[in-house]
Amino acid sequence: MVLIRRFELRVNELFLRGLIPGTIHLSHGQEATAAGTCLALETNDRITITHRGHGQALAKGVTAESMMAELFGKATGCCGGRGGSLHVGDMSVGALPAIAIVGASSPIATGMALAYKRKNTGQVVANFFGDGTANKGDWHESMNLAAIWDLPVVFVCENNLWAVSTHISDTMRVEHVADRAVAYGMPGHTIDGNDPVAVYDTVATAVDRARSGGGPTLVECLTYRRGGHKRDDPATYRPTEEVDAWLADDPIERFRTTLLNGIMTHAQLKTIEEDVDAELDAAVAAAEAAPVPDPRTVEDHVYG
Amino acid sequence: MALEDIVIPQVGEAVDEVTLIEWLKTVGDSISEGDVLFEVDTEKAIVEIPAFADGTLAEIICGDNSLVMPLQVVGKLETARASSDSAGQDNPPADPVLDQRPSHPEDLATARSSLAPSGKTAASPRARQLARSMSVDITTITGSGRDGMITESDVQGVASSGTDGGEASREIRAAVARRTAISKSTVPHFYVEMDVDFSTVEERRKAMPPGNRAPTITAVIIDACAQALSLVPDVNVSFHDGELERRSTVAVGVSVASERGLINVTLPNLSGADISEISARLAEATARARAFQLRPDDLEPKSLVVSNLGMYGVDAFTAIIDVPDPMILAVGRVVPRPVVSDDVVVIRPMARLTLSVDHRAIDGEGAAIFLGHVRRILEGGIDV
């Protein structure tokens, strides 16, 4: 979680300094959902990643170095500079490079789950998506297909209340995204997405169910993005009281308090933070030093 | 006073693009009806276009050496006629080109030639490359491709024809090449042959009063064909763009070998014309063709062309139809031959007539009846 937070803050700084091209969607504030979910998965399990996916990728094990290089558009990036912030991922650690179209990853995750079932590999896939996705037909079709064929997929909703500038209360008549699970005949849970332990417990139960042939589960994690939709969005549409309340409930500060209550020491936590900073320093230095992709390779990977 | 359009007349039926060579009048000139305004080149001949009314040349829209289409407005004539009688400026005539522009893109080719910038030579890249490599001036070549585009074979034709003949003959050569190739490849030809006894013709030619010039074999045959066309309306037809139409008048063409190449000249409105009139008109038309100074009606469509190579000692030949005219009659030499008459072998002046027919327009029966009539008329069996 510390790695995600500090990675995002570092990326923000590098972006403002003009070192990262393109656009970025930061996930700081939503660390607990990514970390709790991925902790419940084995290495050879998969995740699909959203456009706000740096945290999900880091949680699954994509290295900060390969992601930073990718954000810099360098040849050493996890996608060789062809993906960028919107498509980070590393199949070697089970992270399908991110699918940045809202809703499109749900049927793909469902199809990946079909392959695990057919090949009897015992793998599970977690499909990350946001509250906005819950209004996409793609997602509804996927929920139904996963349910009717009992596929090993866990639908993990990062409900941060806002689809860019539109509040969830303006787009749903039911109170919770998870309420929709019943329509497809699968379990649905609404949990505190800023509590990594709660996320881990719920997702682990869903993963066990999926792995044992029980079919899909919908897990709705209530969380909040600390920044705007993307780098140039000041998010002034959000009410001050709501923002203040959520920012006060910071998942990292809350978990830090939990850990300091007899589980870890200040010194241990400081060591984590120093290790993270060193890792990020190295990642940025490596990204800055890395070669840019050779334009002569620009047509590679269109066809196999 | 009225400002009236001067248009390119329909000079020949299958002509879709001509060159306005030269205006013989300038703006402001006083014009009398019948004065030659300008000349156009139809690939087959230079045609003089006369004024249709008295007046003053008010405007030249398409200058010398313009590529123009039939019915295209090329100038304005201010006439003394009342403007209500004509389409004046208050009520301009519809632009024939625009009106005919199809909405279907596949038909654009038919409209395309009118959009070509005047004076620009259209040649295929392949033809241009060949012309460059052979140092041939592409602007001197007449195209046989789509919309008159110069093709590789046009360049090859010029290159192989060498330097004799000059530009005009090259153009006629190219036109003949194009038209005969189109005819041979697109018109389903069939042929009907008959041997004709010219004894009666010979006798009548010898019986002409002294001082009168005897009609030529060609004139006699044109006369017989004109009469036969009147008797067999089924073959007095035109076939163009898939449309079969009966002709209301009788027109017969004749192939004239000019110095510049082969020209088929039309003798229109032959109904009622006697042999002496036909002879006179044939002589005039032949002279105009050889001088390369044809009038618009010299190129009118006709049901039949007569091509006589008898004077060169040819016994018989088959001719290629001159599209869109549906028939061409090839005439061999008149020569004494043994024939069986009343079970006795006798010597008669005989000639072989070979009729080439466009089967899309005319069936075998009609062609046979027609040629039979021609023979009977020539042999004196029908007294018209």
Add this chain to the structure above:
Amino acid sequence: MDESRNLTIVQGLREALREEMLRDESVFVMGEDIGIGGSFLFTLGFLDEFGPERVMNTPISEVGFVGMGVGAAIEGMRPVIDFQYGDFLITAADQVIQQAAKLRYMSGGQVEVPLVFQLPTGASGRGAQHSNSLETVFFGVPGLEIVTPSSPYDAKGLFKSAVRSQNPVLFCVHKHLYGSRGRNLAHRDTSTGLVPDGEDYTIPFGVADIKRAGTDVTVVANLLMLHRSLKVASGLADEGISVEVIDPRTLVPFDLDSVIASVEKTGRLVLVDEGPRKGGWSAHVAAEVAEKGLMYLDAPIERVTSLDTPMPYAPGLEEAVVPSTDDIEAAIRRII
């Protein structure tokens, strides 16, 4: 080759799919109503032979099951997705254009999407929404392969190559050419044919086939238009006009070399494409030949295409939109 094996295209496709499913356990087929064979009876009998796990009858959820095909392909399966009408693929266009076609590239080659779409294409009297030329709609999308077979021989060999391809393949078959029971089969004389047996028989992508050799003009046509062009070529031969008819067989990749070599010989090119006039493969090929083979051209390139209208329903109107043999013949005559 056994003379008795004179097949229709759908029979050739069925053989190809069956052989590939027997050869490779990862091949499966999914789609709407495929338990009873699907709209054109492509999978007739497959449910009984291979069972519901490899012959997956789907709900009417095109985005869902196309996306599932993408996901399953990423994870090592070789899905074949059957469409009742290729037109319905447009509802899942994001999964085709944004996902299947791009995942390999934007992941830097980390994933592959070997996926086949079986797509009935073209006009067949069913009005505007069941008549799209899918090969035109998706032609400009990098990352897709597009196959348009015109004979049973080609259909079988190309379909087996499609299943074995590492790329997403749109396999477009004209609705009038399947020869499915109860369906109209156009140009039976040229659209049925002998088909070899055996799983080693494949046809590589990107290799055009000269269906009729000629010297005067090159006609490039596919699908139903190929058969119309062959008919025209046969008629013109009686007049001494020698037409070379080339079937590109695959539009992506496209065998431009064969077309240019033919144009070098004939100097004339007519492209016949059932898709609308704007865009599509024939516009692309015309541009390519103009760029790379201009000096071989002895006449303007002619394109014979459908009009830029939605497809009308009334038979006479559909005929007015879709290129006819007369349209093809007229285009040839314009430049001969």
